[in-house]
Amino acid sequence: MAIEKPLPVRMTLHGLLLAGAVIFSLPFMWMVGTSLMADKELFGEGFHMMPRRPIPRTHSPYVDDRHFPEMDRPDYVSRDDWTEWKRKVRSTVRTVARRHIQPASPTTTQTTTSSSQDPPPTWPVGVDASIVEPELLEGLWSKLRTQISQEAWRSGSVDEIVEEIRTKTRPQDVRDALEGCYRRLALGNVQVRTKQFRQFKLDPVDPNLTPGQAWRVLDGSVRLLPAGESEDQHHVLSYDLTTHPRLEVAATFRLPEDVEWDGIQSIRINRCDDETYHQMRLYVETDGKLFETRDRIYTQGYQWGETQLRAYDPAVDDSFRIRTWEYLYVADTGEKYDHGDRVIRIRAVVEKSGDLEAWYGKARANYVHALRYLPFWRYAATSAAVVILSILLNLLSCSLVAFAFARLRWPGRDLCFVILLATLMIPAEVTMIPGFVIIKTLGWYNTLTPMWIGACFGSAFFIFLLRQFMKGIPQDLEDAARIDGCGFLRIYWHVMLPLVKPTLAAIAIFTFMGVWNNFMTPLIYVNDQRLYPLALGLFAFQTVSGGNHAAMMAASLIMTTPVIVIFFFAQKYFIQGVMLTGMKA
Numbered sequence: 001m002a003i004e005k006p007l008p009v010r011m012t013l014h015g016l017l018l019a020g021a022v023i024f025s026l027p028f029m030w031m032v033g034t035s036l037m038a039d040k041e042l043f044g045e046g047f048h049m050m051p052r053r054p055i056p057r058t059h060s061p062y063v064d065d066r067h068f069p070e071m072d073r074p075d076y077v078s079r080d081d082w083t084e085w086k087r088k089v090r091s092t093v094r095t096v097a098r099r100h101i102q103p104a105s106p107t108t109t110q111t112t113t114s115s116s117q118d119p120p121p122t123w124p125v126g127v128d129a130s131i132v133e134p135e136l137l138e139g140l141w142s143k144l145r146t147q148i149s150q151e152a153w154r155s156g157s158v159d160e161i162v163e164e165i166r167t168k169t170r171p172q173d174v175r176d177a178l179e180g181c182y183r184r185l186a187l188g189n190v191q192v193r194t195k196q197f198r199q200f201k202l203d204p205v206d207p208n209l210t211p212g213q214a215w216r217v218l219d220g221s222v223r224l225l226p227a228g229e230s231e232d233q234h235h236v237l238s239y240d241l242t243t244h245p246r247l248e249v250a251a252t253f254r255l256p257e258d259v260e261w262d263g264i265q266s267i268r269i270n271r272c273d274d275e276t277y278h279q280m281r282l283y284v285e286t287d288g289k290l291f292e293t294r295d296r297i298y299t300q301g302y303q304w305g306e307t308q309l310r311a312y313d314p315a316v317d318d319s320f321r322i323r324t325w326e327y328l329y330v331a332d333t334g335e336k337y338d339h340g341d342r343v344i345r346i347r348a349v350v351e352k353s354g355d356l357e358a359w360y361g362k363a364r365a366n367y368v369h370a371l372r373y374l375p376f377w378r379y380a381a382t383s384a385a386v387v388i389l390s391i392l393l394n395l396l397s398c399s400l401v402a403f404a405f406a407r408l409r410w411p412g413r414d415l416c417f418v419i420l421l422a423t424l425m426i427p428a429e430v431t432m433i434p435g436f437v438i439i440k441t442l443g444w445y446n447t448l449t450p451m452w453i454g455a456c457f458g459s460a461f462f463i464f465l466l467r468q469f470m471k472g473i474p475q476d477l478e479d480a481a482r483i484d485g486c487g488f489l490r491i492y493w494h495v496m497l498p499l500v501k502p503t504l505a506a507i508a509i510f511t512f513m514g515v516w517n518n519f520m521t522p523l524i525y526v527n528d529q530r531l532y533p534l535a536l537g538l539f540a541f542q543t544v545s546g547g548n549h550a551a552m553m554a555a556s557l558i559m560t561t562p563v564i565v566i567f568f569f570a571q572k573y574f575i576q577g578v579m580l581t582g583m584k585a
Contacts, residue, residue: 028564035554036363038300042549054300054358060274061126061184064302068138068180074145076153085158092162093137093144096169097177121175124182125225126238138176144169148559183302186227187215188270190233190346192254195265202253205343215549217533218347220247234270237350241278244504253343261286266325267309269346273299278356279351282309284328285337286344291328295368298361299350302441309402323372364552373551376558377538378530383516386451387534390515391508394456394462399500401458403492407478417467423460438525450525451518451533455511462507469503470496509570513563534559 005013029129030049037051052066071090073082102120121131148167152160159288190202204214213226215235222239239247255261267284284291291311308325339345353361370376404410405417439450473496481491497504517536526532532540538559542552 005510013121026176028560031553031557031560034550035366035557037550038362038365039550040549045107051362054275054277054362056278056353056355056358057276058352060239061124061182061236062274062275063127063131063135064183064275065135068135068142068177071138071141074153081158085161086163088143088158089165090137092165093141093169094133096166097133097140097174100169100174101170105175120171121178124178124184124226126184126236127182132178134176134204134244135181136177139180139526140169143173143177147250150362151301179303183274183276184272185237185239185276185299185350186234186272186304187237187249187251187348188228188232188272188304190214190251190270191268192255192259193266193268194259194263196263197265199278200256200259202255205252205254205340214251214253215249216251218248220244220350222247222249224249234272239350241350241352246349248347248349250345250347252339252343252345255344257342260342261344264311268344269307269309269342270304271307272304273301275300275302276353277361278353279357279361281349281351282307282326283331283347283349284344285310285339285455288333288335289330290332290334292331293326294329295326296361296364297326298353298365300361300365307378322374366548366551367558369548369551370555370558374537375529375543376534376537376555379532379534382448382531383533383535386448387512387515389452390455391511392509393452394459395504395507397456397458398462398466399497400492402463402470403496405463406467406470407491407496408488419458420463432524439525444525445527446528446531448526448531451521462510465507466500466503469500473499476512505570508562509567512566516559516563 033048035049037048041048041052055059071086073079073086100120102122103214124132144165148161148164152164190201194201195197204210206214210233213233213235214585215224220239221241221244222237225238226233227236228234235249237247237249241247244568255264276299280297280299282293282297288527291309293309297307309328312327312329337345344455383571405420439445444450444453468569477495477499478491481495486494518533519539521534522536523539526536529540538552538555541555
């Protein structure tokens with residue numbers, strides 16, 4: 001009869017188990033939270049487990065008061081000194097910032113480019129300067145405090161700090177601070193790239209307009225504010241979605257003389273989002289056809305970038321290419337969509353998002369980027385095929401060899417088993433070059449064969465595991481099968497395999513984890529992107545995605561989830577296969 005432990009002891013044990021489960025789940029929880037963050041949140045101050053709440057603002061442009069931290073005390077300054085210096089330091093930063101900013105004109109504002117020939121920064125359009133200035137000072141201070149020397153901080157003199165602020169502040173620092181806190185939805189020039197890889201900036205049909213200022217309001221409570229300098233001229237959309245939750249703008253362009261619609265590979269729209277997570281849909285009208293984007297596009301960023309549009313062609317297989325574009329699908333036809341010879345009309349429709357929609361847009365952003373930016377499902381299918389084949393071959397080969405070592409008597413059996421165990425002490429790095437030479441000689445280089453052919457010859461550890469399990473099976477079962485007329489193979493198939501199912505399940509889990517996460521083998525033997533498994537595909541994604549760590553975390557989470565799910569549902573067999581050394585009656 002089992003003796004029940006006292007209640008305090010049981011509560012303590014359960015508490016410790018629960019605490020251990022929470023501690024060990026923290027990395028996975030952090031991975032989930034990070035995959036939902038915007039990339040800039042990963043490099044903010046402090047440690048954050050969960051993403052920042054998206055705010056679907058109804059008014060834009062606006063100033064983001066969450067981008068820069070408050071003007072806090074540096075580590076080298078005592079609290080008493082900082083209380084005394086803060087007002088003078090803040091006044092100096094304000095004076096220096098105003099000195100570098102020129103008054104905004106009706107047609108100009110700051111740009112995001114930076115060089116020695118850039119004009120001085122200007123106050124952003126559409127937002128009052130008194131609202132921008134507090135955030136500008138915090139942004140400028142967060143950069144200047146790292147440029148001030150430690151000697152100035154430790155000197156105990158606020159005058160030295162003020163002097164370094166005056167001498168080290170550059171116009172580019174002010175421009176960066178303005179760009180960091182200013183949010184606006186802006187549309188700029190439009191370019192097309194032909195199938196012959198020629199690129200053209202489109203000119204408006206109206207010759208009096210510049211390419212970046214061709215946009216016009218069609219619907220909604222929105223005003224177009226001209227902004228930008230020279231080649232970077234664009235329109236900032238000053239909108240109010242409170243009463244009318246939809247806005248629509250359009251621009252009409254003329255294609256170059258030697259460019260037809262059928263010869264266009266992609267349309268590239270220069271665009272800046274305002275981080276409001278509203279839904280945007282783009283339409284293109286030309287040659288009597290209306291094209292539309294079906295995937296959801298959210299105004300989720302805050303920096304300039306290109307939106308690429310490409311007409312969907314089912315005859316073209318782009319599944320192996322890194323997708324950086326949105327597909328355009330034919331939605332309607334009619335004469336109203338024909339605006340003239342070589343004339344295209346682009347419409348942008350923005351619809352207001354609620355809080356839940358904004359959360360959905362932010363939560364899916366990194367996953368959509370990861371799944372769209374690389375042929376994820378191709379990589380996953382390759383990994384799944386290799387995993388299934390490796391598991392089946394491993395189970396068959398290891399169980400046959402283990403059966404021979406455990407239940408058959410043949411000369412040299414023990415010596416061969418010792419040699420088999422000795423191979424566990426050989427590092428994989430020793431056999432890497434000879435293995436590559438063999439694979440290359442057999443003509444299997446740049447194929448999937450090297451990733452599964454090793455499973456045909458078994459694994460020393462798995463063979464040892466199965467042998468120990470099979471040796472614990474009573475001899476009477478094998479003798480009874482022989483009396484019934486069973487040979488070696490029938491005993492192996494009908495008697496041994498059903499009894500070693502827990503161990504086979506453990507081997508299958510080990511094999512799945514090893515092959516699914518295998519990076520070195522495909523890196524050595526495969527150089528064709530069409531044959532990449534998921535592990536190597538994620539490495540390629542990290543290389544070409546420009547260091548988007550949040551999207552990389554989302555892709556890693558997708559790759560990790562099958563391992564966690566399989567272990568969760570198969571943990572019973574996994575534990576039995578590792579722990580049991582015989583058969584229960």
